[in-house]
Amino acid sequence: MLSKDIGIDLGTANVLIHVKGQGIVLNEPSVVAIDKNTNKVLAVGEEARRMVGRTPGNIIAIRPLKDGVIADFDITESMLKHFLTKLNVKGILSKPRILICCPTNITSVEQKAIREAAEKSGGKTIYLEEEPKVAAIGAGMDIFEPSGNMVVDIGGGTTDVAVLSMGSIVTASSIKMAGDNFDAEILSYIKKEYKLLIGERTAEDIKVNIGTVYPNGRNEEMDIRGRDMVTGLPRTMKVYSGEIEEALRESVAVIVQAAKNVLEQTPPELSADIIDRGVILTGGGALLHGMDQLLAEELKLPVLVAENPMDCVAIGTGIMLDNIEKLSKKKIK
Structure with a gap:
């Protein structure tokens, strides 16, 4: 089984994942609940969002992305891993190519953090694209x-x-x-x-x-x-x-x-x-x-x-995945 190309809208509030040929397959809040004592991840996404403001002292619900960039690297990685495992997008012998969107004026350090988080969560080749550009494509x-x-x-x-x-x-x-x-x-x-x-x-x-x-x-x-x-x-x-x-x-x-x-x-x-x-x-x-x-x-x-304003970036990643060969020139090394 071959792996699939995937596009990720790694948002501060929600993570949307588009799998080539399947459309948007995941739309969940960017929230992770962890046990403070053991650092164990207890819940991710919608399940964790329901816990925000309602947890006992040892459990905290964290939003690992702030202002469009990664604020907590390890937890972002855990969250992406969880979502990718849930979707079963990895092949037996190959890893998926991932296209991720980021804000226009983020620093090279912040770009590197996004790329590393995607690589560690199971991506082979990582492409970064600017969010407004992808949103415009997704809006038609x-x-x-x-x-x-x-x-x-x-x-x-x-x-x-x-x-x-x-x-x-x-x-x-x-x-x-x-x-x-x-x-x-x-x-x-x-x-x-x-x-x-x-x-x-x-x-x-x-x-x-x-x-x-x-x-x-x-x-x-x-x-x-x-x-x-x-x-x-x-x-x-x-x-x-x-x-x-x-x-x-x-x-x-x-x-x-x-x-x-x-x-x-x-x-x-x-x-x-x-x-x-x-x-x-x-x-x-x-x-x-x-x-x-x-x-x-x-x-x-x-x-x-736009017609589906919340989904524009994810739809845009899907369109760009269809033309991923053109993007390969712009891959961030």
Whole structure:
């Protein structure tokens, strides 16, 4: 049995794996639960995510990736090994070729860490590609033409903004402001305004269910539970969409500014193409209510959300695996 080529979207929030010929076969949270006393891995992925904030003292749920790069090498390796074993992608005599995506401005040391983690978890040849480029391909953009395409990929740890032409990135920016920061802002807003402590999972639920970044874009409410900071007892209260917009305003302004900076550095001919083609939004952050409206208003450009924004990078790796021979020239030694 031969091994299969696989593409990995190694995200701060989720890991998606695309196996050549099979499509996306895995989509699980990038979380690992370990026993602090023995350093033994107890759970990986969805099972470990359910433990976040709910474990006894000796068990900790770790997210080994931070801001799109590896923060804990050994645990990232264990997580990748677990996923690859689960998928059974190794051949009897051969190892799979792996294509992994990374943010645009990571250092060579961070690139090396990603490559080594993939090698140690069972990869033969490792290819690294820049995330916004792969996301643009996965969103169905033809980036190999001599015309400008702009993509804004809002993930869990980083937001990548890039203008692409002729199959390469012309101008790009990667900022450490994305989904995780939104959760943290909601958490601190509720702590400050209502003296109520909530967990990361609750903050994420608020963002998904009633959150918006467009003023007056949504008018919904939600009951949340947490610990009262004054009495120390559990308490339930209501939060509203308008408050979440207020909590996220500053964070979203950073993303808007990054997009403006990239546009300012873009050659005029490509800028003209972007007016025709619009900006494509990918990544989980693209699903945040009002993000497309806000960017369209601020950039004065049409902004479209990709069809499956969460899966764009993984779909893109699949398309690139079909042309892996062309990539071999760009393999990172």
